[in-house]
Amino acid sequence: MEVGRVVLSGACAPYSSWNSSVVSVPGAENDLLSVVCEDGSVKVLALTSAACTLRTTKAYGNVGIGRFCHAWSGDGAFVAVAHASRVCIYDRSWALLLEAELPYFGKHIALTSTTLIVCTSNGAYVYAWDRSRMRDVDHVYAETPVVHCCVSPCGAWLALGATDGRIQIRRLEARAIELEAVMPSTRITSVVLHASRAIFAVKDGYIAVYKRDDASWRLASAPFRVSATPSPNAFVGYPSSTLVAQYGTLRVAAVAHSSQFIDLVDVESGRCVERVVLPPSSMLLGLAFVDAVGLVAHDVSGTCFLMRWTYGDALLALQPCKDAQEGRVDGSPWTLRRDVAGTIALDDGRRCLPAPFLPPTTLHDLACVPRTFPWSTFAIASEGALLAVALGSTIFCHVDGASSWTHWVAPHGVASLHLLL
Numbered sequence: 018m019e020v021g022r023v024v025l026s027g028a029c030a031p032y033s034s035w036n037s038s039v040v041s042v043p044g045a046e047n048d049l050l051s052v053v054c055e056d057g058s059v060k061v062l063a064l065t066s067a068a069c070t071l072r073t074t075k076a077y078g079n080v081g082i083g084r085f086c087h088a089w090s091g092d093g094a095f096v097a098v099a100h101a102s103r104v105c106i107y108d109r110s111w112a113l114l115l116e117a118e119l120p121y122f123g124k125h126i127a128l129t130s131t132t133l134i135v136c137t138s139n140g141a142y143v144y145a146w147d148r149s150r151m152r153d154v155d156h157v158y159a160e161t162p163v164v165h166c167c168v169s170p171c172g173a174w175l176a177l178g179a180t181d182g183r184i185q186i187r188r189l190e191a192r193a194i195e196l197e198a199v200m201p202s203t204r205i206t207s208v209v210l211h212a213s214r215a216i217f218a219v220k221d222g223y224i225a226v227y228k229r230d231d232a233s234w235r236l237a238s239a240p241f242r243v244s245a246t247p248s249p250n251a252f253v254g255y256p257s258s259t260l261v262a263q264y265g266t267l268r269v270a271a272v273a274h275s276s277q278f279i280d281l282v283d284v285e286s287g288r289c290v291e292r293v294v295l296p297p298s299s300m301l302l303g304l305a306f307v308d309a310v311g312l313v314a315h316d317v318s319g320t321c322f323l324m325r326w327t328y329g330d331a332l333l334a335l336q337p338c339k340d341a342q343e344g345r346v347d348g349s350p351w352t353l354r355r356d357v358a359g360t361i362a363l364d365d366g367r368r369c370l371p372a373p374f375l376p377p378t379t380l381h382d383l384a385c386v387p388r389t390f391p392w393s394t395f396a397i398a399s400e401g402a403l404l405a406v407a408l409g410s411t412i413f414c415h416v417d418g419a420s421s422w423t424h425w426v427a428p429h430g431v432a433s434l435h436l437l438l
Contacts, residue, residue: 018293019311021323023069029062029319030055031302032085035164035206035220035258036125038303039315043170044093044109048309050321051087051096059087059098064310066323073111084122090129091170097133099123104135106146117151127166127175132189134175136163141177143192155192157185167208176215178205184217186210186227186234196234200225206258207304209270216284218259222274226284238424241287243272243280260304262312264326265333271312271324273301279314281326286411288426293324349397363406365399370415372406396434407434 031038032053042049042061049072052060057080061073075098077085083101090096095114097106102122106115121137128134133144133151141163143155157163158179165178168189175189182203186196202219209216213229214237225240243259260273264281269290273279277295282288295301295314299322303315311325350365353372361372396407402417410431413424 018291019325019327020293020295021066023064023321023323025062025069025319025321027319028054028056028058029060031315031317031319032057032080033302033317034084034086034124035204036086037207037258037260037262037305037315039305039313039321040087040089041305041307041313042093043089043091048307050305050307050313051089052303052315053085053087057085057100064307064313064321064323066310066325069321075111084124086123086125088126088128091168091172092130095128095130097126097128099126099135104133104151106133114148115146115151124162125165127168129168129172129189132168132172134166134168134177136166136177138162141166143175157187158183165205165208167210169210169212174210174215176208176210176217178208178217180204182219184225186215195229196227198225198227198236201240207261209261209263211263211266214268214284216261216263216270218261218272220258222259222272224259224261224270224272224282224284224287237285238287243274243282243289258302260301262304262306264306264312264329265308267329267332269326269329271304271306273304273314276301279304279312279324281329283411286424286426288409288411290409291326295322349399351397351399363397363404368417370404396431398434398436400436400438403436403438405434405436407431 032055038053040051042051048063050062050064057078058074058076063070063072077100085100087098094109102119104117104119107113121139123135125136133146135142140156140158140161144151145154162180163177164180167176175187177185182200184198187194200219202221202223204220206220207218215227217225222242223240224243226237227234228237262271264271268284270282270284271279272282277297277299279293280289281291283290300317301314302317305313307313310323314322352364354362354364363370363372398405404415406413410427411424413422415422
């Protein structure tokens with residue numbers, strides 16, 4: 018991991034809430050970050066590895082006992098700001114399109130080009146909006162505080178989280194509930210909803226990952242508690258949150274627990290693949306992924322820590338091949354195949370199975386894959402209908418006829434792999 022630091026002025030100190038103070042700005046510019054600040058302003062920053070430039074400041078005044086939050090539409094064309102009991106919707110250049118009164122303080126909001134979701138102490142309100150008005154179309158979890166909402170980049174799905182640990186994934190346009198569950202702990206503080214995957218986090222460190230197949234959303238694995246959950250530090254009594262951000266399009270989530278620890282977790286196995294330890298005086302109130310600089314963690318003082326994961330960046334830079342490629346795994350009948358979309362699969366001439374792990378190489382030529390894995394262990398063993406793959410500290414297993422892989426994490430790693438039937 019490469020870690021840098023940009024020290025911002027006191028005016029960029031984050032607004033204190035359970036949710037992230039920073040949001041990556043979608044759109045063609047891949048270096049923009051918006052920050053909700055303690056002084057009652059929203060600032061848009063352009064970040065590089067060496068500098069930070071202030072693009073926009075929008076001041077709303079002292080928050081007082083109210084709430085303060087903001088959200089961008091998936092295409093970055095619109096931004097909404099909830100300040101106390103009012104909400105404003107702007108275009109990308111911050112020209113005001115709509116201003117309206119809310120029935121309760123907006124704790125957290127989400128936005129599309131036609132829909133606004135506002136989380137309040139009396140449930141979540143779903144509004145249809147245009148430039149002339151805002152119309153109430155749905156009310157979810159009435160009489161229960163809802164503290165987090167998230168819309169998928171495609172605008173099809175809405176995820177909600179309440180203070181009692183209940184979560185929902187809804188089909189936004191049809192207003193149909195696709196998934197409803199209860200987390201093992203209360204207060205949802207962060208959600209990532211991307212493509213066919215949803216990651217929910219609660220304030221004391223539990224993470225749950227849900228995946229969508231052709232028919233429905235399902236739990237990918239049992240909720241687990243990240244090892245980054247901190248012991249008490251100088252900020253005892255300060256509100257703590259678990260914040261999660263997906264590292265680009267990889268199946269890896271960065272998890273921070275309002276302390277100096279950030280873990281990169283493979284969401285398929287729950288295995289920590291990298292850890293960043295920041296100075297003990299750090300207290301993180303914001304976490305986001307910005308394409309140009311990687312992970313951005315926002316400290317209580319206003320400082321931004323910029324983190325790049327070298328291996329992850331190499332995977333993100335791997336462009337789809339023009340032609341399908343393949344490479345034989347030494348000592349086994351299995352061949353690694355990569356299709357034109359970049360998907361890795363295992364093939365022994367009898368069956369071809371999608372690989373259950375991150376692409377294990379950053380090379381364009383799979384012919385030399387077996388000698389260049391960056392992991393400590395990569396091995397394949399098969400016997401009859403059973404196939405086992407060891408990758409790093411994780412063992413994946415597949416049986417003919419099964420619809421998915423099972424997996425286990427070896428606490429001390431894997432030295433070799435053998436099947437005894």
